[in-house]
Amino acid sequence: MSLVTEVVVPRYGIAWYPWAVQYFFLIALSYTSLWVAAPGIILGKQSWLNTSRLALLACVSTTLVAPVALLADLHQPLRFWHFYAHPTPWSWMSIGSFLLPLHLVCTVLLAWLAWRPALKARSQANDSWFSRIAGWIAWGNWQVSRKVMVLVGLAALATSLGMMIYTGAEVAIVKGRPLWHTAWLPPMFVATGAIGVCGLILFLNRLSGMRNADTNRQMLGIMAGACVVAGFIALTWFLDGANAVSGSVAAALDSVDQSSAWRTTAIEGGTAGVLLAVLAFLVRRAPGRRKAFGWILGLLALHVAWMFRWVVLMNVQTVARNSAGFHDYEIALGSYGLTGVIGIFGLWLTALLLIELFVPWREASLDPRRDAPAPADHSSATDAPASSASASADSQGVRHG
Amino acid sequence: MDNSRRRLLKGAAATGGAAAFAAGYSGPLVKMAKGVSGSAGEKPDHHIHGNSLAPEYTVDLKSGELTLNPDQRMAFTVCYGCTTKCGVRVRVDNESDQVLRSIGNPYHPLSSEPHLPMHTPVADALKSVSAYEEQGLAGRSTTCARGNAMIGQITSPHRVTHCLKRVGGRGERRWERIAFEDLIEEICEGGDLFGEGQVDGLRAIHNHDEPVDADNPEYGPKANQLLMMEATDYGRSAILKRFGFNAFGTRNYGHHGSYCGLAFRMGSGALLDDMAKFAHVKPDYTRAKFALFIGTAPSQAGNPFKRQGRLLAEARATGNLDYVVVDPGLNASASHAAGERSRWVPIRPSSDTAFAMAMIQWLIEHEAYAADYLAMPSPEATEAANENGHTNATHLVIETEEHPRRGHFLRRSDLGKLEGNVEAGSDADDVMVVNRDGELKPSREVRQATLFVERDIVIPGNDETADGNISVKSSLVKLRDTANEHSIEEYAEHCGIDARVIKHIAERFAAYGRDAVVDTHGGMMSATGFYGAYGLMMLNLLAGSFNRQGGAALGGGKFNGTGSGPRYDLSDFPGKRGPEGVFVSRTRFAYEDTSEYQRKVDAGENPYPARAPWRPLAPPILTEQLSSALDGYPYPIKAVIGCMANPLYGQAGLHTTIVDKLKDPKNLGLFVAVDGFINETNRYADYIVPDSVMYEVWGFTGAWSGTLTKMTTACWPIVEPRQDKTAEGEPISMESFFIATAKQLGLPGFGDKAIPDANGELHPLNRAEDFFLRAAANIAYMGEPLPEASKSDVQHSGIEPLLPKLTRTLPVEERSRVAYLYARGGRFEDHEDAFDGDKKLAHAWSRALCVYNPQVGTTFNSQTGERLSGTPCLQEPRFADGTAMREVYPEDDWPLLAFSYKSNVMNSYAIGLERLRMIKPYNPVLMHTDDAARHGIAHGDTVRIESPGNDALALALVSDGVMKGALGIEHSFGHTELGASEHRIDGEAFAGNDWVGAGISINDLGFADPTRDVAGTWLEGVSGASVRQGLPIRVSRAEG
Amino acid sequence: MDPIRRSLLGQLARLSAGAAMVPWSSVASAGINDQPARREGDPTKRYGMLIDLRQCIGCQACTVSCHIENDAPLGNFRTIVSQFEVEEENTGEVATFMLPRLCNHCDNPPCVPVCPVQATYQRQDGIVVVDNDRCVGCAYCVNACPYDARFINEKTQTADKCTFCAHRLEAGLLPACVESCVGGARMIGNMRDPDSEISRMMEKHRDELMVLQPEKGTVPQVFYLGMDERFTQRPEAEPGIWDVINEAGKELGYEFGH
């Protein structure tokens, strides 16, 4: 029996809503996807082109949607301009508020530049509205040099690093929540972000019908690596803190010790991570399995990345700070709960589909002069000829244009 | 799939996504829409201070200059947050007439310690609680959480503001609105009011010519068939009693005393030799050095709640006081932060007589009593010794069986020594004691008498006893005899406290000598409470701590304005009646004096048991009134007028016992409730008259024991009452209800010529203030009249709205003295007047303290025919016919004893207040770790609690903070009314908030006494107090 | 918590409370998450509170009067008093422990530098306040305060917290919680004035005073007398029962949940 029993203790609600999870999820996908887009789109590595095109799509869509989620987590959303009226260089969140638009501009600019050739091409095709819209988006017939694109790309990479650092630091400096207050949290955000983005690209690869074999292989490889890294970070975190009297490990052990829900979460989280690593490793090795299971693994990876953020951001807020036990948090149904979560996913889907509809993103390229993309290794990179038909069907309009 | 179909599908999916987004983002979008004006929320008044209230005044920290906020006023009045009735200072917004907040009245001893002298100008009083020279830290004058939250009563959505008449059957929670004047007409004149047949109105009941029962003429007139009930005197009772006793002339009136603390009060009364008013004492916390709290929980609850809490806390910090709390449950009194200075000792519920007798035995055995003090047999002796008050320890009790005065004290008349025209048994017929030389002497002639006397007195020519002798014992011997009936170990076994611990407590108690004090109260509401309280108070007597600084203090009493005062006579009027006959509660009347008894004796039958208990020592008790009246013994009641009372919630088992009978109009024709709310009791009323609530009322409340100075709190409607008005434009309220009813019935004492002044001239009583302002004048003129209020006083005390009423009601010379009183919220004796020289308290109890109480010792139990013990003694919980509770409900079947304790934040009617519910929304029940383990129950589990009367579900708080074998239930939860259930008024929904009904009430686990014929709940034998401590129960883990 | 660890923390608790009495020299605010300069307020004052737990009776008068005075939404608290049953390790005796909490007006308040728009700041008199007009409601400070002293006010949609009732102090009055403290446990005052009541009490009880979570380096300025060092941390306790049911077993949940 404990020596102390609580008779009257206050209850506290959560301060950050699931919007925060959505933001941290999308923004991690955003900066990590940019890194996957980099080899093909910024550095011009042919073998990565297909993967990078998918990544660029992922990057643009997540970068556009993430701030929408972030805005919603402000209780005074329309006061967002205060961030710019009162710059506060000592606040990570303020720093983030300046980085975020930069990042958005850079990534969107990069994508736009990468997509422009194809857009211009489409604008000349006879595809009624779609051509016209492509023309509008392309916005003129001018060309930028490849150098400029690389520069923009490098800028985007820089902002993505900024995003990585600020989102991690912003949470990790919060002493008030021991579970957050650890130097190992930011790398973990990155590792799980990488896992998530691999999953996303695997999934998009299948969904878009591209079914690019290289992409599957590349992503599964990185994913397996990221899993190992994540495991390594978790282990170091644990060892680093296992003997400490306080700090995030102690807090985590307390939670797991005291709450069956936390035990379940810990076991589920751990299992999902290990399972993912093992599966990634196994699936990566055989092309057949890659083709068949890649996208399923992709979904699992997305799930892991999302859940990690949910646990870190939401569950941690339920750990009572000044009393024993845990505060009740039941995700609400409405806007500040489940519907909100779904809404952001809905917006993301819309963003993806709008791009899909109006932008020939499959032809993204570093080469500003290329009119028609037609990757050289297009058919060979496709896992199955059967799917190439559908994949090429879409690109036909452009090719013939 | 062709391209355009594909695009169409994608477009559709995109639209779907967008729609999901729109739905999901609606919250932020709404905020953004609101945010266009600059804020997504309400824009607060100030960018830093938000919506914090504007200060009521400012004090310049350098000069001390005080500036009032012209938008607010402050007024002094009384808090209705609990029966403590503290004097408070209330901030009101002038424009909206909304109460903003309340805080203590610095003149008031229940809110501040020390309180300010009355002559302090009000402006200085306001400064004394400010930050100026940090005066407010020491000068703090407070309201507690409840008092603060209570402002919510005024605007409560559950408040009744219209006259209501029931629709459908009683208790169906359907009502219609009715005009006040129609309501008065209907209840006075009667008729077929509900389509259920003829109902007698008050006019028909008001019959002083015919007896209520011709066979039992002592019962009195038919007019006794009106029962008046109320919670307690919240300062307005004088009007209710004027109507009931003296205008209408009914015998039957009851208040909550019998289910509040009557067992304590009567036990205390037995010791103080006050079986009429049951005076009681409280520790003088300002100077106490060692206190034993048993069955009372200062700072958890207790009267006066705040004052006790404050002084106890202060004593803990200064280190002046050590104390032990003996209680089945741990509560706020025992403070961990105070370390060893406070200690909690768990005790089994309803076993306090065992603890008390063990202590008494130890103290007597170790001669650890104030021997010299006890040996003083008379006021003369104590006066000579510069002491306050004496005891009857040395008085001699007649023990001889056949002596007609057996059980009484031996007096001069018993020795045939009465001279002159002295009446036998009168004060002048002095009691005899044995002096130090062994001689029998009248007490007045002895300075120090022999404590322990046991002898036969030879009386020449005595023919009243067989041998002509009278055997006597001194009171102290009688006490020693009862205390020695069992060993300390047996007592220990009984109360569940280790004998060593009891001895240790006794040693500590004794070590403090005359500076040790014992206090008790609500814990005595068990089946052994009367003797428990008597026994515990005996410890104060043995220690000799009565009437002493730091000891057991009577308190200063009050300035009574509603009697016959210096300006007006508010207790007498032309045509006044005095009630006659037997109380329907069968109290203050010996069964042996009834016709029923006589008939049985005449018929040669054993007169015992009476059909139901008669309790000659007890006051009229509401605990018996309702159930007895519904069963018609001694006689039925035809109408009940209840004013803010809630026995169906407050009395254990009453609901189960009477509710079906109460619903049937055949058992009770008319039930009118005057109340601010619909509660568990007036839910069954036929009519509800809306009443003023706190801060809207007139009245004068008195002081509590423990307040060492004399005081009276004044209240007046500092905000306009929110309920409907009468045709004359007065707020409908208890006062206007009685005035209108009396006028309708043509009763004396109300109307135009009702209140005589000192010259015999008659003044009207047509409005509440006609009565209360005149009472105020009485108080202002008592002793040395109060000075006149200054202009500044008037400004600083918010009494401007009162001035026109003063002008309208009082002659010019009285006005500004009365204003002086209202400007300070009452009349208060100065703090230093509490104390007298030589450790004496200024206000002392002068009657002999009883080691043996002859009135108790000569009273018979109407069920068993046995004599009551005149000294405290071990008791076992029993039912009315004398059967032990454990015989009917053995421990094997009912292993636990439930008890209740007051909530430190709630009270019985506070549950409607959100600001208290948000802190304490619920009352988990206290279970001991071992009991929980035995029943397979874990902390936080849902448990089913079964009693012989009912069962209920609750959550278990498992810890060692409760006595093994006991289950503690915090009182004030488990409501079904006061907002918990939905009512329909004119077809519209009213109230119905589930959270108001959260938790559990022990009273729902109460039950009818299984040994009774005339139904009644389980009541303490001597007093008839409700038994709510020590209810037999069993628990089990509820599935799911 | 094992005894060694606990006594270590207790030691820390004492040390930091002591350290707070030495004027806290603010770190040059160059780096990220460093304290910005204090602004507004009377620089000759430094307000602090001392709570004598031996005098706290757990009556919650402070809780409710603060709630009313400062118009907090139902279920949110600028101050509240926790109540515990505590078993003495050595004697096995059980007693009640009351612990009032409010904003500590920390000398190194972690809630301040995180604010992205400088809406919350520390005044020169030490009072940490929120500018309602500027606050964007990001709740970052709410998460950053280790003491749960802040919340988002659902009415204003901005961060809310104890202001030491600055509006009353400025008017020459006492904060609501102090003036209504039934036990007389709460004391507020200017710690820069050596003659103030609080300075004198702190001088007198220098070695006994403790603060909450001293190891966080926040340097709280609410000091406790009569504190059990176990409670300077999140207590190891049987958690309070937060469910709410009625007699029929109907589950109701907390009425004022957010």
Ligand SMILES: Nc1nc2c(c(=O)[nH]1)N[C@H]1C(S)=C(S)[C@@H](COP(=O)(O)OP(=O)(O)OC[C@H]3O[C@@H](n4cnc5c(=O)[nH]c(N)nc54)[C@H](O)[C@@H]3O)O[C@H]1N2
């Ligand atoms: N906070 C608060 N204060 C109040 C009130 C309120 O409702 N709330 N109500 C006011 C009123 S009306 C009154 S009468 C007073 C009463 O004030 P108290 O008498 O102090 O309070 P109670 O809770 O009635 O009972 C006191 C204690 O008796 C204990 N007890 C129960 N059964 C037994 C027993 O068999 N033996 C012993 N030794 N102890 C037992 C209970 O656990 C409880 O702690 O408080 C007043 N003050």
Ligand SMILES: Nc1nc2c(c(=O)[nH]1)N[C@H]1C(S)=C(S)[C@@H](COP(=O)(O)OP(=O)(O)OC[C@H]3O[C@@H](n4cnc5c(=O)[nH]c(N)nc54)[C@H](O)[C@@H]3O)O[C@H]1N2
């Ligand atoms: N189990 C258990 N039972 C107990 C107790 C306990 O500790 N445990 N305590 C007992 C004690 S000590 C007492 S004193 C009794 C109290 O019992 P009662 O005095 O009968 O009941 P209250 O609930 O105080 O009743 C007052 C009623 O007045 C009404 N009311 C409230 N405020 C106002 C107002 O401002 N104006 C008007 N006009 N009406 C108002 C409400 O309807 C409320 O129900 O309960 C007793 N019952």
Ligand code: SF4
């Ligand atoms: S103790 Fe509290 S609730 Fe009771 S009268 Fe006093 S201030 Fe009001």
Ligand code: SF4
């Ligand atoms: S207690 Fe919390 S809100 Fe107050 S100053 Fe310290 S960190 Fe900031």
Ligand code: SF4
């Ligand atoms: S909630 Fe307001 S005060 Fe707090 S950090 Fe955000 S903007 Fe600053």
Ligand code: SF4
């Ligand atoms: S100082 Fe004022 S705001 Fe702070 S807790 Fe006390 S009453 Fe509330």
Ligand code: SF4
């Ligand atoms: S008002 Fe004072 S005594 Fe009451 S709970 Fe608050 S701090 Fe404690």
Ligand SMILES: [Mo]
């Ligand atoms: Mo009471």
